[in-house]
Amino acid sequence: MIKKENLKIAIASGKGGTGKTLLSTNLAAFLSERESTLLVDLDVEEPNDSLFIKGNLIRKTEQHKMIPQWDESKCTLCGECTKNCKFHAVVQMGKFIAVFKELCHSCYACSELCPAKALPMHPYKMGETAEYSYNNLKLIESRLMIGEEQAVPLIHKTHKLVEENFSNSIFLLFDCPPGTSCPVIAATENADFVILVTEPTPFGLHDLKLAVETMRKLHKPIGVVINRSGIGNDDVENYCKTEQIDILTKIPFDKNIASCYSKGELVYNKLESVKHSLNEILDSLKNKIPCQSLQGFETLKGI
Ligand code: SF4
Ligand code: SF4
Numbered sequence: 001m002i003k004k005e006n007l008k009i010a011i012a013s014g015k016g017g018t019g020k021t022l023l024s025t026n027l028a029a030f031l032s033e034r035e036s037t038l039l040v041d042l043d044v045e046e047p048n049d050s051l052f053i054k055g056n057l058i059r060k061t062e063q064h065k066m067i068p069q070w071d072e073s074k075c076t077l078c079g080e081c082t083k084n085c086k087f088h089a090v091v092q093m094g095k096f097i098a099v100f101k102e103l104c105h106s107c108y109a110c111s112e113l114c115p116a117k118a119l120p121m122h123p124y125k126m127g128e129t130a131e132y133s134y135n136n137l138k139l140i141e142s143r144l145m146i147g148e149e150q151a152v153p154l155i156h157k158t159h160k161l162v163e164e165n166f167s168n169s170i171f172l173l174f175d176c177p178p179g180t181s182c183p184v185i186a187a188t189e190n191a192d193f194v195i196l197v198t199e200p201t202p203f204g205l206h207d208l209k210l211a212v213e214t215m216r217k218l219h220k221p222i223g224v225v226i227n228r229s230g231i232g233n234d235d236v237e238n239y240c241k242t243e244q245i246d247i248l249t250k251i252p253f254d255k256n257i258a259s260c261y262s263k264g265e266l267v268y269n270k271l272e273s274v275k276h277s278l279n280e281i282l283d284s285l286k287n288k289i290p291c292q293s294l295q296g297f298e299t300l301k302g303i
Helices: 020-031 080-084 109-113 152-165 182-188 202-217 235-242 255-262 272-286
Strands: 007-012 037-041 056-068 090-093 096-099 121-134 137-144 171-175 193-198 222-229 247-252
Touching: 007 020, 007 182, 020 037, 020 137, 020 171, 020 193, 020 222, 020 272, 037 152, 056 152, 080 090, 080 109, 121 152, 137 152, 152 182, 182 202, 193 202, 202 222, 202 235, 222 235, 222 272, 247 272
Parallel strands: 007 171, 007 193, 037 137, 037 171, 193 222, 222 247
Antiparallel strands: 056 121, 090 096, 121 137
């Protein structure tokens, strides 16, 4: 089997508040102590990795999507555009053609099929991407504009940016949006492995099951991290055993983690239990993923 040099790991969860950001930021900082690492915050509706990775801002870039703009002077009101838009983003109201940019998927159909060329496509700002540098770690954070509803186009743009400019990073971590809908599918699409973060509660189990189902449909290799281990019950562990899903590690419930987190601090270099969990994740991944850099990675012991 050919061994890849770099490794793309997506960190996802069926629901918010399970510890996805905690794991993403600490694992990224931990890995960057040995190899060049990129952390990409794809939770574009409320990115927050930069609260914990306090790097220097390198640049901010506006991100646009293409939206049709109605040219009244050319329009013959033939109605073709409204028929051709599958997303009901173009509507004819009397002698007026309205484009609802929030619904538009930038497919170009209305623009290409308009016989009068009255719907040229124009760029429209949907969000921005910030790049930060923090020692050996780079952070890319994409943020949707307030009121923007579609996360997927910005996630795709961010993947493209990563491919074009950061593909030489050894470890690439993608902090995904919570849930199991289109944004998560877009965020995990390039990943070699998906870590699902959950907590040992009935809510955690319910949403983990949905996330597992989604990742299996996408044929993604998965492993589970149980955060706040020690609260709740054993149902998550029993489910993983039944479904033959590896538990990569259990991060014990610890008020000190919550205390550091609330101050925007990384915890792996303060709490032995968290560093131990990160080591366990890496040891587990070494057995699962044919990645040269991972095999050569010596886990850091002690604080
Ligand atoms: S397809 Fe073009 S010409 Fe026809 S109604 Fe739409 S904008 Fe006007
Ligand atoms: S570009 Fe596509 S989605 Fe957007 S308004 Fe035109 S047909 Fe609809």
